Amino acid sequence: MPRSLTSFLFLLCLLAAVTVARAQEDSRENIVRDGRVLELHISGQFSETMRQNLVEWITAISGSLRLVFGHWPRRQWQVAVAPAPASGSDPIPWAEVERGDIDRVKFFTSYNTSAMELKGAWTGYHELAHLLIPYRGHGDAWFSEGLASYYQNILQARSGILSEQAMWQKLYDGYRRGLADTRFENHNLRHASDQMRREGGFMRVYWSGAWYFLVADTRLRQQSRGSLNLDLALKQLNACCADERLSVPDMVRKLDDLNRVYLFQPLYHELVETMAIPPFEPIFASLGISVADGQVQLQDQGPGVGIRRGIALGKAL
Numbered sequence: 001m002p003r004s005l006t007s008f009l010f011l012l013c014l015l016a017a018v019t020v021a022r023a024q025e026d027s028r029e030n031i032v033r034d035g036r037v038l039e040l041h042i043s044g045q046f047s048e049t050m051r052q053n054l055v056e057w058i059t060a061i062s063g064s065l066r067l068v069f070g071h072w073p074r075r076q077w078q079v080a081v082a083p084a085p086a087s088g089s090d091p092i093p094w095a096e097v098e099r100g101d102i103d104r105v106k107f108f109t110s111y112n113t114s115a116m117e118l119k120g121a122w123t124g125y126h127e128l129a130h131l132l133i134p135y136r137g138h139g140d141a142w143f144s145e146g147l148a149s150y151y152q153n154i155l156q157a158r159s160g161i162l163s164e165q166a167m168w169q170k171l172y173d174g175y176r177r178g179l180a181d182t183r184f185e186n187h188n189l190r191h192a193s194d195q196m197r198r199e200g201g202f203m204r205v206y207w208s209g210a211w212y213f214l215v216a217d218t219r220l221r222q223q224s225r226g227s228l229n230l231d232l233a234l235k236q237l238n239a240c241c242a243d244e245r246l247s248v249p250d251m252v253r254k255l256d257d258l259n260r261v262y263l264f265q266p267l268y269h270e271l272v273e274t275m276a277i278p279p280f281e282p283i284f285a286s287l288g289i290s291v292a293d294g295q296v297q298l299q300d301q302g303p304g305v306g307i308r309r310g311i312a313l314g315k316a317l
């Protein structure tokens with residue numbers, strides 16, 4: 001082989017190697033809102049088009065998170081996105097939240113999917129909603145999962161992904177799924193929640209928690225005649241304690257103290273002893289929601305309508 005050709009091939013290989021290394025470099029960028037910083041890390045294994053789709057998606061869902069407190073829960077946080085090894089039709093087959101000095105949400109998505117499809121997947125809203133409380137993963141998983149299951153629907157409604165009607169239908173369907181989950185039918189929620197990771201029963205645990213937050217939100221709004229709600233109550237907790245490591249009993253005590261109510265603690269003690277999801281139809285009825293053949297119907301007038309819209313649409317921020 002002529003020497004010049006060898007050199008040329010060598011250069012070509014070198015160039016290819018550099019290109020591969022470049023392609024596999026993660027992209028990092030900061031999104032700044034309200035003086036708070038989201039560091040976005042996207043794996044270099046994605047194509048440039050997909051990277052742009054991911055940036056658009058994360059910008060959108062992180063925007064929906066601001067609709068609860070008016071800003072992100074932490075001053076600095078991270079989202080990391082990598083491709084899922086094997087993904088079927090689900091655009092986000094896996095995700096997890098790491099809580100620490102800097103909270104980090106890790107998403108594993110399919111290699112190729114549109115920003116619209118990603119925005120329509122509930123997983124993104126669910127994972128970000130976990131950040132609304134200073135939970136660090138010790139006990140009472142029902143509380144954290146319930147919060148995320150409740151707010152994943154609210155975030156989607158407030159950012160226009162779900163109509164108000166669709167949001168209440170999703171909540172209703174969720175409570176029904178929770179009620180149908182009989183994995184731990186002879187055990188209380190405390191036991192089911194502690195055993196869930198090993199033995200299943202996820203729907204009962206998640207939706208019992210979502211029941212807790214719907215009841216807390218509704219009662220706060222009813223008792224305060226609209227001056228207090230779950231968004232504001234959680235915002236108080238976030239303002240004092242976002243950097244702390246609180247157990248759920250600590251959190252419910254603080255939620256009561258900070259908001260000058262006695263609601264979160266008794267509701268906690270009541271719910272952990274329940275043997276099934278408590279009735280939810282009366283709460284829906286109090287919010288002007290009737291149900292026929294499993295389909296929710298929203299009433300236009302009545303005492304609970306304003307509260308119902310306040311939950312779904314939030315206040316103007």
Ligand SMILES: [Zn+2]
Nearest residue numbers: 126130145148
């Ligand atoms: Zn979760």
